Amino acid sequence: MRLGLTAAALVWTLACGTEAPDPPTAHRQVVAEALAELDALLAGEEGARPTPAAVEPEHVSGLVGMLAHSSGRERELPLEEVRLLGAGATPLLAAIATESGRAEVERAAACELLAAVGDEAALEQLLTLFERAPEGWLRANAAYALELAGSDWVVPRVIARLKYEKHPETIVWATSCLSSVGNHSGLEGLWGVRNTLAGADPALLALVDERLVALAAAAGADDPDEHFRLWATGDPSARLVAASPSPRLRRAAWERISHLSGEHFQLRGVDDARFVLARLGTWIVDPLCRALSDRDPYIRVHAAQCLERMGARAVSAGPALVTALADPGLATEAAAALGSVAYPAAEPALRELLGPGVDHELRVAAARSLGTLGLPASTAALEVLVDPAEPLDLRQAAATALVELGAGDRIATVLLALLAEEGADRALAEAGVEAWLASRSDGAAVSLLERWRALAPPPGIIPSSEQVLERQRGRVELLAEALGELVAN
């Protein structure tokens, strides 16, 4: 009887076909679980909050005036006193900070006093000023005060604001604030201020330079250049002063991961979350790797994108990303991220994805990623893909990757063909040729590169579509004329 049932089941299975196997990665509610865990931890740490004692407005106003108009050790008195007043002073200080009729020096003093109160509500007021105040100087003072408060949980919101901030001094103090709690992501913006704006403003230049040196010293770097380099590369030799994220910061980070969810329709929150998460430091790699297994496909995809944007700082995500290649909904982003995080051990797995039986989207992503990874072992497999029988965008991804691998000379005619081929990504083709020419030092290439670049629009000028076409035609002619000599060399 048992034999009959087994045979029947076998026959049924054969007749109906097989079900698709379960995805290799077990998806679960990773983000919800992490948030619940941290909420429980924080609830235990914080306990019940006492009701703030009532504070007289005149008293707070007096402290603001005292701090604003005193110097040296005298400034300690109002700061000490406001700490004693505690949470009751917070709404009054926030009101003074936003009072447009007040002197700037007093509004700035109110910010500093909020930092001295230093509890969650006071910092929330400072963050609101930092995020929303229309006056740049006030946002700068709020950032300065946030640094004084020294709490790391403000980091995600400070980074998010820096995404949009244009006021130079606010960028300076927000970067300081971040750096003081072990996050050095503001350095990019600070260098940007130095290189673009500060030249016209000696006082700003002096401030930026002083901050860059001070921040580097505080972080344990030899100089500002090293400071930035160590941050950008993930500090592999652990030179920078380590900072362990508080539970509140980890909670804030997981909340940002939850913003990646498909439940949030608006991309602006997703964009902000991607921006913030990619800049939180190497400690965020582990949460993002865990998010690769979340039940929400949007969270999985965007978590991989965040790792991709982290670049070498997320190299420790390599094994998790290789595992993610087996998740059909995530494989493309995982493949892209593996190149960006520079995980060499992924090369064979990525190379396998170039094969003809693989989904087209994934083949293109793998070809592109192998170029970013830059290992010579990929060259032969990529060369196969520039065959004219392959889909255009796959050929183009492979050609671009080969240039990155230093094999541009071997596909020079392909590069020329892509430059003129209907449907090709012309901008990508131009970038590929330019990168190839720039990789050579012979006279023919140097001369051509000079003429090639001369056709580019002046910096800051957006060309019309017609001008772009004209430039591309000109470049095709240039390359066609010089190709023979370039190949012979």
Next chain:
Amino acid sequence: MRGLRAGLGALVGLLGLWALAAVFAPAREAAPARTFTSSRQCRECHPQVYAEWESSWHRESWRDPDVVALSNNFANTDCIDCHAPRPVLETGIGMRVLPRSSRRSEGVDCISCHALPGGGVAGTIDAPGAPCRPVATLDLQRPDFCGGCHDQHQTVQQWKESRYFDEGVSCMDCHMPFREGDPNLGRDHRCLGGHDMDLVRSAVELRGVREGDGWVIELENVGAGHSFPTDERSRAADLFWRPATVEGATPAPWRHFYRIRSPYRHEVDIIDNLLAAHETRRIPLPGQGAVEVALYYRLTPYYAEADPALWNPVGDANAFLVDRLELSP
């Protein structure tokens, strides 16, 4: 003997199960649905649609020089989600779009809108004999279909709050009308929008009303099924005025007096004042007497000069004259 009977019984049972399975098993496709790697594959059979799309701004979404410059050649990868989206029917209607890796240079292409998950294409009719074997998909007409990208700037929400929503006038009626008004000719795939000045001009009406010694300018959204302009940050509408030009004299420079715009995310000091569908806004004019008033529409909100007093729309490649009034007391 008992063994033989049992064996025969099992065999009969197996055959019965086989027959049942053959009857009730899910039907198999005669051939797998086609998958596509480029919208150029659609051109041979659909030359008119392809040509319309080729001339559309959907086609330009990846390669338009403004987009290339503003996205820093897509180094700002946030832009990819909408400028090279995965097929909408794959991510789901009403869901946020996701970025794709392949054929990005084709922008918002045939595959973005018509590819079905797992292969095959969505169309207006079932045509199993056609090479691409389209499957009739009414969802293509739903405003939420467009919303994955266009509602990122609240355009579909604005439409839902308008009378057009109740009247059943949807995105396609204005932006993808039937060719020559004939349903048999199919829909226009140029998807005209904010770059088409005829459409923009049909959206608003500009009027001058004499009140006391001065003028009040009325601007009414008479034709857009969403706010005017729609889309955050990238669009703006500006009102200018100048004293009426005496014949033979050089016209006075335009003076800016009102702006309609939605702020970008970092612009904490700008109020969102887009002109909602059906709304009439009354704006006092600073000038008196005989005046000229001009409404300009901008594809990018930023003038070369930061000071609005110095803005000059004439000759600005991104400013388009929508309407102009000559008012005399």
